[in-house]
Amino acid sequence: MVSREPAPPIDALYDHRRLDLVRLALFLVDDLATAEDVVQDAFAALLRRHGPRLDGVAEPATYLRTCVVNGSRSVLRRRRTVRAHVPERPVPVPPAEESVVLREEHRAVLAALRRLTQRQREVLVLRYWSDLSEAEIADTLGLSPGTVKSTASRALAALRRHLEVPR
CATH class of the missing domain: 1.10.8 (Helicase, Ruva Protein; domain 3)
Known part of the structure; x- marks a missing residue:
């Protein structure tokens, strides 16, 4: 043992x-x-x-x-x-007067957008907010790429007129 x-x-x-x-x-x-x-x-x-x-x-x-x-x-x-884990970056806070100016500018742009036709608004929002190409906008809205291009051009011209922005 x-x-x-x-x-x-x-x-x-x-x-x-x-x-x-x-x-x-x-x-x-x-x-x-x-x-x-x-x-x-x-x-x-x-x-x-x-x-x-x-x-x-x-x-x-x-x-x-x-x-x-x-x-x-x-x-x-x-x-x-x-x-x-990637921590979120702190968002820089703009000066107080900048937020007032931006709010006014945003309100003016939103008001001008509301004055556009529905198709013009859709094309601009998809192009500049969603960052879609003309082909992607055409597929999304069921339009031809040429129609998207001409609608965007007319919508931008109308926005300039409504906002009184010189070309």
């Missing part, structure tokens, strides 16, 4: 294996502070689960090594997630 030696207490295991585990984690995560955190988390999990005498753990060094590898994988997964 083979007698198995009892597992060393967790503090002895910590003194004996910590540096090797930190090196392993450092190789995996490429950051010393994070590697040390991973190893600390592995020892904390071992202590929580099995107590300071490590009752019921056949191979505590193997258990810790597995915990360090899994913890490193989790760190790398979180890093990928963080890097994949």
Whole structure:
């Protein structure tokens, strides 16, 4: 019958294996502070689960090594997630007087657009708001490309007249 030696207490295991585990984690995560955190988390999990005498753990060094590898994988997964998230850029806030002027200009343009025929409005909105080509507008509205082109030309001329913009 083979007698198995009892597992060393967790503090002895910590003194004996910590540096090797930190090196392993450092190789995996490429950051010393994070590697040390991973190893600390592995020892904390071992202590929580099995107590300071490590009752019921056949191979505590193997258990810790597995915990360090899994913890490193989790760190790398979180890093990928963080890097994949692109934060929104702050929108620059225009000066207060600019918003008043723009609102007036927008109101004038919207009023001029309302004075156009429905087809002219549709063509201009699809061209300048939706950024569609003449062919795409023609397909969308069921018109020929020539009709789209002439309608856009007449609509722009009408907008200039309504807004009194010199050519």
